Amino acid sequence: MKHFQQFKTDISNINLPEKFTFPFYYEPHDLAIIAANELQEYLENQTDFQHDFGLQSDIKTVSIGKMFGVLVVKNKLQEIGYLAAFSGKFADHSLPEKFVPPVFNMRTEGSFYVKGEAELEEINQEISALKKDETYISLKKSVKKRIQHIEEDLAFQRKKMKIAKKERKIRKKNSGSILTESDFSILIKKLEQESFNDQFFYKELKAYYENDLQKKQAELAFFENKIASLKKERIQKSNYLQKTLFERYAFLNAKKEWKSLLDIFSDPMIKPPAGSGECAVPKLLQYAFLNDLEPICMAEFWWGISPNSEIRKHKNFYPACQSRCKPILTHMLQDLKMDENLLIESLTEHQEIPIIFEDDDLIVVNKPAEFLSVPGKEISDSVYSRMKEKYPEATGPLIVHRLDMSTSGILVLTKTKEANKILQSQFIKRTVKKRYVALLEGNLTEQKGTVKLPIRLDLDDRPKQLVDFENGKNAETYWEIIQIEDDITRVYFYPITGRTHQLRVHAAHKNGLNAPIVGDDLYGKKGKRLHLHAEFIEFLHPKTMEKMSFSVAPEF
Known part of the structure; x- marks a missing residue:
């Protein structure tokens, strides 16, 4: 073996x-x-x-x-x-x-896949040859140029007709008071004939152009229909090849x-x-x-x-x-004895959620690490469920913003629908100030800076996020070093936007800081915990509109 x-x-x-x-x-x-x-x-x-x-x-x-x-x-x-x-x-x-x-092994010599690939390659070469054909290229240019000329000439004719119509209107208006009734009647007929002539000329010209263009387009269609037919054949063969492959x-x-x-x-x-x-x-x-x-x-x-x-x-x-x-x-792995799925194991049953501030409108808590902000698909215990149980009379959605399950720190909740709406508006308008503390793997060479990398969900590997400049949402993070010790860098993060996993991705990505957060099980190395903590928040009280700020130091 x-x-x-x-x-x-x-x-x-x-x-x-x-x-x-x-x-x-x-x-x-x-x-x-x-x-x-x-x-x-x-x-x-x-x-x-x-x-x-x-x-x-x-x-x-x-x-x-x-x-x-x-x-x-x-x-x-x-x-x-x-x-x-x-x-x-x-x-x-x-x-x-x-x-x-x-x-x-789909590439075994003589296999159906190798033969199928060869057939697809043959079709690709046919399509490529047709697209490079000098007659086809010349016809495409000619038709494109002819269409542009026709559009410009017809637009010019319409402009002339519009000017002529305006002039006929002025002639009719000015002649009404100086011509005899008989002469004015003759003028009206003349003006009508001019209008008819203009419209007839335009229709004839348009018909001539359409007929002329159809001849050129018919020659071009021979190539384009052939290309379209080959593309259709390619799709059919490719789908059949893929289906057969999936069966094997x-x-x-x-x-x-x-x-x-x-x-x-x-x-x-x-x-x-x-x-x-x-x-x-x-x-x-x-x-x-x-x-x-x-x-x-x-x-x-x-x-x-x-x-x-x-x-x-x-x-x-x-x-x-x-x-x-x-x-x-x-x-x-069916029926194979496996380790427990720690992702769905609730580690929070015996944990308390410290409340650091409370009034008639707000609750501010210090969320522990590995504690959900809201219930998940398989874990119901969360800050939301605990607060809902503790404050059954609270109205509205309670949750204003969230922290990742692995992130610890300050989380703000509301007791009333009105307070929630006002605070959410502050988050949306980005007037809420937030600061996070994190430990990063390695030494950063600069003292501070800004990371701008657009982020979206990795549809093939949820819940991970990835950087995507085409389809990602704008994400921006300002950072600065607090200290460096034993190849570990302590930093402040100031998120300008609030995308999912933003700080974790901006820290770990090669075009970001290229230094994963210590203990990041998604983007770095798994550890006892993710060393990311929401340390500080500042906002306006939803009722009094007074400035409020809270700070809780990290445990690391």
């Missing part, structure tokens, strides 16, 4: 985990960390494949980082080893023996049950996301189940430069993705 790798490191003193890793939120087991370290050592020295991960500045190719995975397994001889895999494909399309094979992509679980992608993503209105089944973990589990290897634990890490949109840090561990992997892994 060439893909089963023995540990180089002595693991005899390490206890096996009792349950398999919950792949969507985890801290890597020691065995998985050792396996990852050994794989990373291989990546640093390998000569088996060519791929620019962006780690060497002298390489002049497109740099793309990649996710790698390790799966610690036990074989029939009760030996502990590990498997390795990578997501997607390498730049040179190679399949080094170090890694398990893909779930379905079948996944095994521990009970030796198979399911294709089409069965896993059973909603006929939703196609499996691009790249489904090409991630590292499904490849690893597939190989393990095919070869009767017992999964022990797993981990995935990023290797290389971060993408432009998502936040990925070199060598950091990451959970499996939600959109592509979760439906597949739900099938593959």
Whole structure:
């Protein structure tokens, strides 16, 4: 079994985990960390494949980082080893023996996919040849130029007709008092004839142009209809190829049950996301189940430069993705004993919510870290539910603004609908002043600055956000250093806008501060807590309109 790798490191003193890793939120087991370290050592020295991960500045190719995975397994001889895999494909399309094979190798010589790709490429070349045809290009230019000339000439004729009409009106008005009734009648008929002649000329000219243009457009249509027909054929072939591919992509679980992608993503209105089944973990589990290897634990890490949109840090561990992997892994891990899902484990039952101010209109609290502002899909305990229970007579929505579950600090609530409306208006108009304290990984080189990176939800990996200059919402953060100690930078954050995960993304993104917040389990390294605290807030009281400010120091 060439893909089963023995540990180089002595693991005899390490206890096996009792349950398999919950792949969507985890801290890597020691065995998985050792396996990852050994794989990373291989990546640093390998000569088996060519791929620019962006780690060497002298390489002049497109740099793309990649996710790698390790799966610690036990074989029939009760030996502990590990498997390795990578997501997607390498730049040179190679399949080094170090890694398990893909779930379905679509590029096997002579396969339906290779043939289908060749057919699509042939269509692409036909379309490209037609678009480059000199006659087609000449006709397009000619028709475009002719249309422009016709539009300009007809507009000119309409302008002339409008001026002539105005002049006829003046002649009619001025002649009414100086001409005899007989002469005036002759003039009226003459003016009417002029109007008729102008309109007749315009209609004839328009008809002539339309006829002339139709001849040229008919010649052009020969090319455009052919291109449209080829594009339609390309779509049909591509859809058929994709459907056949989804049928061939079948996944095994521990009970030796198979399911294709089409069965896993059973909603006929939703196609499996691009790249489904090409991630590292499904490849690893597939190989393990095919070869009767017992999964022990797993981990995935990023290797290389971060993408432009998502936040990925070199060598950091990451959970499996939600959109592509979760439906597949739900099938593959069926009936496998796994660690608890800490994402839905309520850690707040015995926590109190300190109230730092209260009057007839307001409640100001110090929200603990890992405490929801409002109820979630699977966790009902929240600041809102606690305050609703404590103040049953309160009217209105209570919540004015929110803090991320992982963020601690000052949260303002209202007891009345009127107070809520007034305070919400202040937040919308950005007149509320807020200051956060955070600890960042690493040393910042500047003392202060502003990060402007537009943000939107990562639809393929909720609840993460990503940077998107085309579809993202404007997001702006001012920051300044408080102090630097032991490669940890303490900063103030002043959010100008209030997007979801704004401070976390602006801190971690390579075009932001490139320094994740300590303990950030989404954009950095998981820790005991996210070191982000809403320390200060200032606003106008919704009834008295007096300036109010509150400050609570962080516990870190």
